[in-house]
Structure formats: structure tokens, C-alpha cells
Amino acid sequence: MTPDSTPRSQLVLRALVFLGPVVALVATGPAGHGPPWWLVVLVAVLAGAAAVAPDSPVGVGAGLVVLAWWTLSLRDGIPVSVAVAAVALTVGHLAALLASYGPRAMPLDAPTLRLWARRGALVLLTVPGAWLLARVVRGEPEQPGVWVVALAAACLAILGATAAMDVPEPKEPR
Amino acid sequence: MNGWRPTAALGRALVLGSLGLALALVAGEPGLVVLAAPFVVLAAVALVHRPGTTPTVAAALDHRSLPEGQGTTSRLTLTRVEDVEYVARSAARPPHLALRPSHGQVGRLLGADGPPVVEIGAQRWGIRMAGEEKVALYAPWAGFRCGPLHLPADPLRVLPTTAPYDSRAEAPQPLGLVGANRSQRPGAGTELADIRPFQAGDRLRRINWRVSLRTGDLHVVSTRAEEDTGVLLVVDALADQGVSEGVTGAASSMDLTVRAASAIAEHHVRRGDRVALRVVGRGAEQVGYGAGARHLRRLRDRLATLRVGELPEAETLTLGVTGGAVVIVLSPMLAPSVGTIVATLVRRGVSVLVVDTLPPGAAPAVAEGADPKVAALAWRMRLIERSVVLDRLGSLGCPVVPWHGPGTLDDVLRRLARRARMPRVVSR
Missing domain, CATH: 3.40.50 (Rossmann fold)
Known part of the structure; x- marks a missing residue:
């Protein structure tokens, strides 16, 4: 390996970063709402940029476009392909997380990959559960007060996240 | 930048998770929860593992001086690592130094083996600045990162290797006290100089009896002095x-x-x-x-x-x-x-x-x-x-x-x- 070459683990991870959002977008096709070509190109460009610089916020853009397109594509029900899209998005996100552990020339060791494979599998267990729940909830009459509860929950979540992200500086020992 | 900061991955999970849920609510599409759920979980777990203590990092070389062709190891010393899960090192590549593994780019889970080490091989004599690197520490679930911390280089004295050399030749003009070179003046050495008639002051053990018996006069063996040069x-x-x-x-x-x-x-x-x-x-x-x-x-x-x-x-x-x-x-x-x-x-x-x-x-x-x-x-x-x-x-x-x-x-x-x-x- 030359000093500036990219190790195989980084190449695989960056390929997953690129493919994740693209696959998640294209997965609307089986549901009957295939994306237009320019949208695929847009997501591919954003995902490609995220693959080049996985530590940059550009990856969020690709995810947001995918979310927006799926919002428009879910009018007719909840197809299985939404679960495929969720898996693809999550795998792309985790690959970007691993790729951003270090510089491009840094290979990822096997124990780290195994740890994150286990974690990813655990996290992806939420996908079938959420899919089943969504199918049960869809079509149910709207409960009174659900918006108030949702808004309060969202506010609490934002407050909690803000407080959690603000890491307190440790006190200097006297 | 020395403290913990949220990573891009945490920001991405928060944005996609929260916006996915918000879109699900606004559009009334529970199917979007399927897309958002993994990100919500990832963000929540990362936030739960937010670090509370700031670690300190220092690096040191095992050796300050070594011959060409040999190597030393750069080791990290970490303190207050309760919240550290992963350590990444990215060492600079100074000329005439070889770094292993992966040319100084190495990361590892912080476990019983400690932080990853970087082996440094000296390829040319001289003063080499070794050990300059950036170190990043990650909290569990990679929600927070400390660094990259810049660690300065340490001078490493690389001594010239001894080229294969040997010589059996004597020095031209040894002029010293005690050494291994055959001198031109007579003295107490091992190299035969002459056999000459006995003089007052000669040691008896230097008498050559064979020559003395043949000539009828006492003769002694004289040797050359051995001196340093x-x-x-x-x-x-x-x-x-x-x-x-x-x-x-x-x-x-x-x-x-x-x-x-x-x-x-x-x-x-x-x-x-x-x-x-x-x-x-x-x-x-x-x-x-x-x-x-x-x-x-x-x-x-x-x-x-x-x-x-x-x-x-x-x-x-x-x-x-x-x-x-x-x-x-x-x-x-x-x-x-x-x-x-x-x-x-x-x-x-x-x-x-x-x-x-x-x-x-x-x-x-x-x-x-x-x-x-x-x-x-x-x-x-x-x-x-x-x-x-x-x-x-x-x-x-x-x-x-x-x-x-x-x-x-x-x-x-x-x-x-x-x-x-x-x-x-x-x-x-």
C-alpha cells in the first residue's frame, strides 16, 4: 500500500455511503413511484460528495431528498420497499460514520467493523417493527389530541437533544 | 479544539430522525416512521453515551536515539478515558522515516491492548522529527469526538549505521602509549624485531638459548613496541x-x-x-x-x-x-x-x-x-x-x-x- 492509497475497507465503506441513498431513492420504484432521472442524479451527486467527505454535512442533503420523495410516494400504502429503503439509508449512514473515524488512508480494523455490524443489526431490528406498526396505524381514525401530544413530544425531544449535545466542560482539579 | 464535539454522524441522525418523524406527523404518513426509526434510535443511543470527562493525550517515543535501519515505537498515554471507545491516530510522514501500520494512519477500539501504537523505522542518519500526529477520540456510538488533537514532533537522533568494515593493516606511524599497532621502536611487544647480543637490563626470559648456544654469547629476542595511533x-x-x-x-x-x-x-x-x-x-x-x-x-x-x-x-x-x-x-x-x-x-x-x-x-x-x-x-x-x-x-x-x-x-x-x-x- 502506498502512502496515499485508499485501503480496501475505506473503499467498501465509501461505496456503501454512495449506494445507500441512491438505493433508498430507487426503492420507490416497486411502489409505483419511480423517481425522475434528475432526482436520481441529484441524490447520486450528493451521495458521491458524502462518500468523498463522509465527515461533511452534505450527506444530510441526500437523506433529506430521499425522505421528501418517500413522503410523496407513500400515498397508496406502506410497501415492503420502504423497509428496504430504511435499511439502505441506515447502512449508508453507518458506513459514513465508520469512514469518518479517520483519514481516507486509515483502514478500519476487523473488531471495529464487527462491533458496528452487530450494532447496525440491532438498530435495523426497529425497521420491521416500525413497518408493522405503521401498517397497523395507517387508516386508523385520528385520535383527538394527538397533535398536541406529538408537538409536546417533539419539543421535549429537541430540548433533550440540545441539553445532551451540550457537553459540560470538566472542572479543573484544585 | 480540545473538548468533546458532536460528530457529523450524530447531526445526520438527529436531522433525519427528527425530520422523518415531523414529516410523518405533518403528512399523516406513518410509513415515514419506518425510515426515521433507525436514525432516532442511533441518535438517542449516542446522546445517552455523551461523555462527561475530557481525556488528556500525550505521545512518547520509546527511544530518543537509534541506529539507521532500526525502529522505535510511538505510544499514546491517555488519561480519563472512561468515555473513550475508539482512538484514531494520523501521523505525519517526515522524510526518511517509515511508519507502520498503514503509514501511520491507524485506529482501534480502546480495549485491554490500549491505544494503537505507531512503529517508526529510521531509514537515514540525522536528526529526524518523529511523532507529529493528530489524535481523535470517539465516544461510544460515535456521537461525540474529542479532537483531532495535534501532538508535536519529538527529535529522534538517528545514528549512522556501521557499514561492514574491517582492516588488518597496521597504522603507518603509531606514536602513542598502548595499542595494537606495531611500532617502529623496540619495546615489549609480540612482533619479532631482531635477535641481538645480550645487554645489561635485558630480561632473562627473552634470552634465545638456541642462538646463544650456537654462537657462544648470550642473545636475546627483541620485539617491537605496540602502540596506539x-x-x-x-x-x-x-x-x-x-x-x-x-x-x-x-x-x-x-x-x-x-x-x-x-x-x-x-x-x-x-x-x-x-x-x-x-x-x-x-x-x-x-x-x-x-x-x-x-x-x-x-x-x-x-x-x-x-x-x-x-x-x-x-x-x-x-x-x-x-x-x-x-x-x-x-x-x-x-x-x-x-x-x-x-x-x-x-x-x-x-x-x-x-x-x-x-x-x-x-x-x-x-x-x-x-x-x-x-x-x-x-x-x-x-x-x-x-x-x-x-x-x-x-x-x-x-x-x-x-x-x-x-x-x-x-x-x-x-x-x-x-x-x-x-x-x-x-x-x-
């Missing part, structure tokens, strides 16, 4: 010619010079001789005469730190040649001043030999903007001048030998020793 190494550091590819690759003129000087110094110090060093170059480094392992270490330290370049204008070169010393000049013989020094010493009757350290096929680096044809022509002219200087030195009686390891100096040292016993006229 002074060896002055003159190192030409005016310029470095050729390409240096480290201890395993092509050698430049300075590589050959320094390694040969180190080998010759080690050989003579082990024989008990006194060795001194003078560097003809920008630093004008010098080490006085001395013997022993500590003195050898001092010589090699000084060789490792010599500075290549022209002599300062005001600098006067004093070699400090003592009586009976052998002067070994290690030079590519491209600078006229070195030729002048050698010729002057030879005319003074000093035993001088030149070790030619110009590597075969050496070519100068062409300055940017210079015409390569003109540079090649200038180099050829310089080589012709050099051959003229070498021929003139040869006609003066100064041997010039290319460095080729063991036995390089044997023949010329023997010839110098034979010549030293002959009468001669010197200019003073």
Missing part, C-alpha cells in the same frame, strides 16, 4: 551529491561518507586507537582525540548531527593534525578546498589517504529553470576537474580509494606504513 577523520560535508533512499536504497555521497566514517571510527576505537573528527562543512563540527566506547558514541552522535553546506565565510579550518596521526579524508572530492587541504597535508609529510565517496552514477539536482543540457555539461566539466585533482594527489603520493566496505583501506595503509619507514624530505 591517532586517526583523524576529515569529513567533507560541503555538499550532498546523489540521491539518498535510506539505509536499504541508493546512497548519496553524504550517506557513504558518514557511514564509512562511522565504520572506520568504530574499527579504530575497538583497536584502542585515538580517533578525532573534523567536519568540513557548514557546522564545522569537531571531536577531539579520544578512545573508548563513550568516545565512539560521541563521534557517531556528531556524525548524525552534522550540517551539510558551505563553510561560513569567517570560518578558518583548523584540522589539528598531531604527530603520528593518520588522516583519513572522506570526500567526493568535488570541492577544490578539500583537494587543497589534502595536498597541503601530504606535502607536510602527514600520512593522508582519501576515501572517495562519490557514488557511481551520481548526478546533481538541476535547479528549477536551469537548462538540463547546460547542467549536464557543467557536471561533466566538474567530473573532469575532479579526475585532474585525483591524479595530482596520486602524483603527490596520496592514495585515493573508493569506499567498498571491508578491506577498503588495507592495501593503502600497508603501503603508507612501508613508506613511513623510509627516509623522506618534507616541507614545513
Whole structure:
């Protein structure tokens, strides 16, 4: 390996970063709402940029476009392909997380990959559960007060996240 | 930036998770929860593992000094690592140092084995700045990162490797106290000088009974004294010619010079001789005469730190040649001043030999903007001048030998020793 070459683990991870959002977008096709070509190109460009610089916020853009397109594509029900899209998005996100552990020339060791494979599998267990729940909830009459509860929950979540992200500086020992 | 900061991955999970849920609520599409759920979980777990203590990081090399071709290890010392799960190191790549693994880019989960280490291999003598790197620490689930922290480099003294060298030749004019060189004066040694008639004061155990019985008079065996000699190494550091590819690759003129000087110094110090060093170059480094392992270490330290370049204008070169010393000049013989020094010493009757350290096929680096044809022509002219200087030195009686390891100096040292016993006229 030359000093500036990219190790195989980084190449695989960056390929997953690129493919994740693209696959998640294209997965609307089986549901009957295939994306237009320019949208695929847009997501591919954003995902490609995220693959080049996985530590940059550009990856969020690709995810947001995918979310927006799926919002428009879910009018007719909840197809299985939404679960495929969720898996693809999550795998792309985790690959970007691993790729951003270090510089491009840094290979990822096997124990780290195994740890994150286990974690990813655990996290992806939420996908079938959420899919089943969504199918049960869809079509149910709207409960009174659900918006108030949702808004309060969202506010609490934002407050909690803000407080959690603000890491307190440790006190200097006297 | 020393504290913990949220990572891009946490921000991405928060944005996609929260916006996915918000879109699900606003659009009334529970299917979007399927897309958002993994991100919500990832963000929540990362936030739960937010760190509370800031770790401290320091790096240290196992060795501060090592010979060419050998290696040391850069180790991280981490404290307050309760919240650290993963450590990534990205070391700078200084010239003439090899880094392993992955050229200094290494990361590992922080477990029982501790943080990852970076092995540093020294490929060329000199002072090398090793260990400059950036270190990033990650909290569990990679929600927060501490760093990258910049760690400064440490100087690593790379001593010249001892080129394979041995010599069985005696010194031309040993003039010292106790050593391994056969002296010209009689004394208590092991080398047979003569069998002569007994004189008052001779030791009885030196009587040669066979000759005494045959001649009828007492005869004794006389031997030559064994003395140490002074060896002055003159190192030409005016310029470095050729390409240096480290201890395993092509050698430049300075590589050959320094390694040969180190080998010759080690050989003579082990024989008990006194060795001194003078560097003809920008630093004008010098080490006085001395013997022993500590003195050898001092010589090699000084060789490792010599500075290549022209002599300062005001600098006067004093070699400090003592009586009976052998002067070994290690030079590519491209600078006229070195030729002048050698010729002057030879005319003074000093035993001088030149070790030619110009590597075969050496070519100068062409300055940017210079015409390569003109540079090649200038180099050829310089080589012709050099051959003229070498021929003139040869006609003066100064041997010039290319460095080729063991036995390089044997023949010329023997010839110098034979010549030293002959009468001669010197200019003073």
C-alpha cells in the first residue's frame, strides 16, 4: 500500500455511503413511484460528495431528498420497499460514520467493523417493527389530541437533544 | 479544539430522525416512521453515551536515539478515558522515516491492548522529527469526538549505521602509549624485531638459548613496541551529491561518507586507537582525540548531527593534525578546498589517504529553470576537474580509494606504513 492509497475497507465503506441513498431513492420504484432521472442524479451527486467527505454535512442533503420523495410516494400504502429503503439509508449512514473515524488512508480494523455490524443489526431490528406498526396505524381514525401530544413530544425531544449535545466542560482539579 | 464535539454522524441522525418523524406527523404518513426509526434510535443511543470527562493525550517515543535501519515505537498515554471507545491516530510522514501500520494512519477500539501504537523505522542518519500526529477520540456510538488533537514532533537522533568494515593493516606511524599497532621502536611487544647480543637490563626470559648456544654469547629476542595511533577523520560535508533512499536504497555521497566514517571510527576505537573528527562543512563540527566506547558514541552522535553546506565565510579550518596521526579524508572530492587541504597535508609529510565517496552514477539536482543540457555539461566539466585533482594527489603520493566496505583501506595503509619507514624530505 502506498502512502496515499485508499485501503480496501475505506473503499467498501465509501461505496456503501454512495449506494445507500441512491438505493433508498430507487426503492420507490416497486411502489409505483419511480423517481425522475434528475432526482436520481441529484441524490447520486450528493451521495458521491458524502462518500468523498463522509465527515461533511452534505450527506444530510441526500437523506433529506430521499425522505421528501418517500413522503410523496407513500400515498397508496406502506410497501415492503420502504423497509428496504430504511435499511439502505441506515447502512449508508453507518458506513459514513465508520469512514469518518479517520483519514481516507486509515483502514478500519476487523473488531471495529464487527462491533458496528452487530450494532447496525440491532438498530435495523426497529425497521420491521416500525413497518408493522405503521401498517397497523395507517387508516386508523385520528385520535383527538394527538397533535398536541406529538408537538409536546417533539419539543421535549429537541430540548433533550440540545441539553445532551451540550457537553459540560470538566472542572479543573484544585 | 480540545473538548468533546458532536460528530457529523450524530447531526445526520438527529436531522433525519427528527425530520422523518415531523414529516410523518405533518403528512399523516406513518410509513415515514419506518425510515426515521433507525436514525432516532442511533441518535438517542449516542446522546445517552455523551461523555462527561475530557481525556488528556500525550505521545512518547520509546527511544530518543537509534541506529539507521532500526525502529522505535510511538505510544499514546491517555488519561480519563472512561468515555473513550475508539482512538484514531494520523501521523505525519517526515522524510526518511517509515511508519507502520498503514503509514501511520491507524485506529482501534480502546480495549485491554490500549491505544494503537505507531512503529517508526529510521531509514537515514540525522536528526529526524518523529511523532507529529493528530489524535481523535470517539465516544461510544460515535456521537461525540474529542479532537483531532495535534501532538508535536519529538527529535529522534538517528545514528549512522556501521557499514561492514574491517582492516588488518597496521597504522603507518603509531606514536602513542598502548595499542595494537606495531611500532617502529623496540619495546615489549609480540612482533619479532631482531635477535641481538645480550645487554645489561635485558630480561632473562627473552634470552634465545638456541642462538646463544650456537654462537657462544648470550642473545636475546627483541620485539617491537605496540602502540596506539591517532586517526583523524576529515569529513567533507560541503555538499550532498546523489540521491539518498535510506539505509536499504541508493546512497548519496553524504550517506557513504558518514557511514564509512562511522565504520572506520568504530574499527579504530575497538583497536584502542585515538580517533578525532573534523567536519568540513557548514557546522564545522569537531571531536577531539579520544578512545573508548563513550568516545565512539560521541563521534557517531556528531556524525548524525552534522550540517551539510558551505563553510561560513569567517570560518578558518583548523584540522589539528598531531604527530603520528593518520588522516583519513572522506570526500567526493568535488570541492577544490578539500583537494587543497589534502595536498597541503601530504606535502607536510602527514600520512593522508582519501576515501572517495562519490557514488557511481551520481548526478546533481538541476535547479528549477536551469537548462538540463547546460547542467549536464557543467557536471561533466566538474567530473573532469575532479579526475585532474585525483591524479595530482596520486602524483603527490596520496592514495585515493573508493569506499567498498571491508578491506577498503588495507592495501593503502600497508603501503603508507612501508613508506613511513623510509627516509623522506618534507616541507614545513
